[in-house]
Amino acid sequence: MSYVNIMVHAVWRTHNHEPVLVLEKREHLFQHILTNAKSKGIYIDILNGHVDHVHCLISLGADQSIGEVMKLIKGEAAHWANKEKMFNPRFAWAEDYYAVSLSKTAIGTVRNYIRNQEEHHKKKTFMEEYTEYMKDNGFLLG
Numbered sequence: 001m002s003y004v005n006i007m008v009h010a011v012w013r014t015h016n017h018e019p020v021l022v023l024e025k026r027e028h029l030f031q032h033i034l035t036n037a038k039s040k041g042i043y044i045d046i047l048n049g050h051v052d053h054v055h056c057l058i059s060l061g062a063d064q065s066i067g068e069v070m071k072l073i074k075g076e077a078a079h080w081a082n083k084e085k086m087f088n089p090r091f092a093w094a095e096d097y098y099a100v101s102l103s104k105t106a107i108g109t110v111r112n113y114i115r116n117q118e119e120h121h122k123k124k125t126f127m128e129e130y131t132e133y134m135k136d137n138g139f140l141l142g
Contacts, residue, residue, distance in 0.1 A: 015092035019051035
């Protein structure tokens with residue numbers, strides 16, 4: 001048996017940053033994502049977001065890659081939302097996502113951050129947050 005403890009903070013957005021994830025729809029979609037992930041053996045520690053994006057803390061299993069997990073989560077959720085006619089017009093995620101591994105000491109801070117998305121986004125837009133993360137993690141220079 002392999003023992004793996006890889007925690008990943010993943011962030012993805014709606015197509016064209018469309019602010020369609022209003023609270024009621026967001027909660028319904030997120031509950032579906034959690035149920036679907038569990039059925040596929042994907043462990044999501046915490047999931048939350050705002051009107052145009054999602055934050056997710058995922059524990060990768062020994063046989064899982066972040067690419068496969070993100071495809072299963074995002075693709076299935078969009079398919080389900082469209083089947084349920086939750087959005088008009090059709091719902092889609094942006095193709096890209098952001099994902100970084102976390103040290104054990106950072107997990108509590110990231111959980112709290114994900115938990116408090118509504119409060120956080122009263123102070124900072126998604127694009128401000130995104131640019132900051134990309135710089136902090138070496139994806140953008142400057």
